[in-house]
Amino acid sequence: MAVSTSGDAEMNSVKKGASAGAPLVLRILAECPVTKARACDLTLPHGPVRTPVFMPVGTQGTMKGITADQLEALGCQICLGNTYHLGMRPVSSAVALFLLHYAFPCTENYSYGPALIEKASGLHGFMNWKRNLLTDSGGFQMVSLVELSEVTEEGVKFRSPYDDKEILLSPEQSIAIQNSLGSDIMMQLDDVVSSTVTGPRVEEAMKRSVRWLDRCIAANKNPERQNLFAIIQGGLNAELRHVCLEEMTKRDVPGFAIGGLSGGEEKDDFWRMVTLCTDHLPCEKPRYLMGVGYAVDLVVCVALGCDMFDCVFPTRTARFGSALVPWGSLQLRHKQYAKDFQPIDPDCTCPTCRRHSRAYIHALLKCDTAALHHITIHNIAYQLSLMLSVRQSILDGRFPQFVQAFMKRMFPSREQYPHWAVDALASVGIALD
Ligand SMILES: [Zn+2]
Numbered sequence: 001m002a003v004s005t006s007g008d009a010e011m012n013s014v015k016k017g018a019s020a021g022a023p024l025v026l027r028i029l030a031e032c033p034v035t036k037a038r039a040c041d042l043t044l045p046h047g048p049v050r051t052p053v054f055m056p057v058g059t060q061g062t063m064k065g066i067t068a069d070q071l072e073a074l075g076c077q078i079c080l081g082n083t084y085h086l087g088m089r090p091v092s093s094a095v096a097l098f099l100l101h102y103a104f105p106c107t108e109n110y111s112y113g114p115a116l117i118e119k120a121s122g123l124h125g126f127m128n129w130k131r132n133l134l135t136d137s138g139g140f141q142m143v144s145l146v147e148l149s150e151v152t153e154e155g156v157k158f159r160s161p162y163d164d165k166e167i168l169l170s171p172e173q174s175i176a177i178q179n180s181l182g183s184d185i186m187m188q189l190d191d192v193v194s195s196t197v198t199g200p201r202v203e204e205a206m207k208r209s210v211r212w213l214d215r216c217i218a219a220n221k222n223p224e225r226q227n228l229f230a231i232i233q234g235g236l237n238a239e240l241r242h243v244c245l246e247e248m249t250k251r252d253v254p255g256f257a258i259g260g261l262s263g264g265e266e267k268d269d270f271w272r273m274v275t276l277c278t279d280h281l282p283c284e285k286p287r288y289l290m291g292v293g294y295a296v297d298l299v300v301c302v303a304l305g306c307d308m309f310d311c312v313f314p315t316r317t318a319r320f321g322s323a324l325v326p327w328g329s330l331q332l333r334h335k336q337y338a339k340d341f342q343p344i345d346p347d348c349t350c351p352t353c354r355r356h357s358r359a360y361i362h363a364l365l366k367c368d369t370a371a372l373h374h375i376t377i378h379n380i381a382y383q384l385s386l387m388l389s390v391r392q393s394i395l396d397g398r399f400p401q402f403v404q405a406f407m408k409r410m411f412p413s414r415e416q417y418p419h420w421a422v423d424a425l426a427s428v429g430i431a432l433d
Pocket of ligand 1: 348
């Protein structure tokens with residue numbers, strides 16, 4: 001199923017330079033004349049996506065999370081494949097789920113898992129989600145979930161927590177599973193090292209990620225309906241990032257992710273690596289910054305030229321009773337909200353703020369997990385509406401002013417602005433007064 005481009009000349013002109021025949025069209029609507037920010041319409045097989053975009057993680061109808069229907073009602077156009085709870089451990093990766101749930105108990109007959117999901121009309125049918133889906137490779141999740149893992153040239157090796165058998169997640173298998181899931185954007189399997197690791201391992205992982213990208217491209221059975229994104233690695237080493245960018249941008253992939261960041265590195269290193277990457281990524285393809293979801297980070301990284309973001313933060317922090325607001329966050333468990341009858345954010349139009357007060361949610365938090373669900377809805381609505389405001393300001397040609405007002409509202413005084421954010425914004429021409 002190819003995306004309809006309505007055959008108009010405009011679409012064809014913006015497609016120039018994009019991956020040949022890929023089911024993705026990126027149309028740049030506006031570029032900020034000061035910063036590297038841009039507003040685009042991204043067309044994927046399951047509909048349009050307005051960028052810059054925050055992509056929430058879809059979950060299976062749990063009271064603590066948010067359902068596909070609710071995500072759709074909030075205007076979400078793309079989400080990450082399901083978070084399931086497998087036993088006591090949350091698995092926020094559909095691929096990792098498949099390995100754990102289907103592959104491990106039947107390693108003799110590995111093809112069983114993907115065949116089953118194909119019967120369920122892919123992940124879209126399984127989740128009952130009609131819009132776009134992004135799946136990760138499963139590698140990162142598996143490495144963090146399964147203690148006994150080993151990376152070799154072949155792939156990532158794990159020991160089954162069920163029967164102690166060894167199983168291999170190779171680039172080919174990751175893509176085979178993602179092909180079966182039918183996601184609109186698939187991520188390559190990469191060799192992930194923590195952003196705080198230094199030394200020869202970082203170079204090895206970067207070079208292996210390039211080799212694995214080639215194996216992923218070759219393994220993709222559905223290049224006409226599933227987009228495979230490359231992941232730029234290289235840790236905090238500018239030279240290695242340069243090499244990775246040069247190699248990966250030679251490949252004909254429909255989009256690029258910036259990986260290996262948001263892992264506890266200094267924020268000063270973080271933004272410098274982000275801006276280095278966006279300087280060298282092709283402007284006609286989408287740029288996805290992985291694992292970033294704090295409001296300040298989102299706004300700054302849009303200024304640095306990123307289009308897509310994902311992070312478990314807004315949903316995770318909701319589960320601790322914390323609601324996101326334009327001036328920071330409210331810890332609704334605190335006593336001060338017991339008699340506070342305002343909504344979480346009086347300016348928010350989400351279902352939670354339309355119906356419930358801070359006092360009600362505070363009371364509910366003591367006895368019912370439904371409170372966490374109400375906060376999750378609000379937090380996702382906050383992220384989506386923040387990104388829509390960012391986008392509108394780029395379209396209106398007032399993004400720098402938007403950033404200045406955003407920072408003023410988020411922090412009580414100039415002294416509290418994070419230094420890294422001030423430096424990062426200054427690097428693209430926004431002075432904060
Ligand atoms: Zn709200």
